[in-house]
Amino acid sequence: MAMLKTILGNLLRPSRTRAPADMPDVPTVYRGALAHDAARCTACGTCAFVCAPKAISFTQDPGVSVSWHFFIGQCSFCGLCAQNCPTQAISLDAEVPTGMNSAAGDGLRLESIVRLQPCTRCGAAHVPLPDAAIAALWGVEEAERGYCPDCRRWAASARLRSAFIPAAAEEVHHER
Structure with a gap:
């Protein structure tokens, strides 16, 4: 009988779920959407090394470019990538990440391409x-x-x- 009373009590109450427009304010220390600045990136790999869930990876097109890949579905938003980036190419914005449920099933993918440039002395391709x-x-x-x-x-x-x-x-x- 007590269970029936609880069920009826829950059915007759108004919804307690927040509407999307009624979300609470995001705290200033919130680590949300990740942003990457390819102009500042040196493709050193520090971010990929410190990323425990392996949400960041690199691929290389020899002599042409290095691609930085981020998989938001794997990210734990710990902030270690932004903390350890030597050139501050990575930042965590105080915005709620979007695209967590993409059609691909693996989350939102971000990619930045860092172009290699020839050395002014020897001509070897390198990340400036x-x-x-x-x-x-x-x-x-x-x-x-x-x-x-x-x-x-x-x-x-x-x-x-x-x-x-x-x-x-x-x-x-x-x-x-």
């Missing part, structure tokens, strides 16, 4: 570092901004040699 990252890390000359990682190491060691051995600066200048 953003100017802000280069200035913060090395403070290098304007000519070295388009260098690949190997040429940046070469230029750094040449600067170090010329600081200790002045004659080495003349030899390096002649190598170019």
Whole structure:
């Protein structure tokens, strides 16, 4: 009898489910929809490494580009990718993610393509570092901004040699 009383009581009450327009305000610390800025991305893979549910991955088209993939259906919204991105290319917006129930069945997929550029010294294809990252890390000359990682190491060691051995600066200048 008590169960029947509970069922009738629930049927006669108004609905307690919120309408989509009546949703509560999103807190300021909410980690919601992920945004990726391909112009700042260096395709270092840190975000994919720290992503426990493997929602972020990379694919490479050798010599042309690196593609960054995000699968929102796998994301736990922990924020580690945004926290550990060295160039702040990833951010979590305070918006509720959309597309969780896509027709594909695996959730919304985001993709950013990072184009490779030729090194200004050797011509090897590489992902260019953003100017802000280069200035913060090395403070290098304007000519070295388009260098690949190997040429940046070469230029750094040449600067170090010329600081200790002045004659080495003349030899390096002649190598170019």
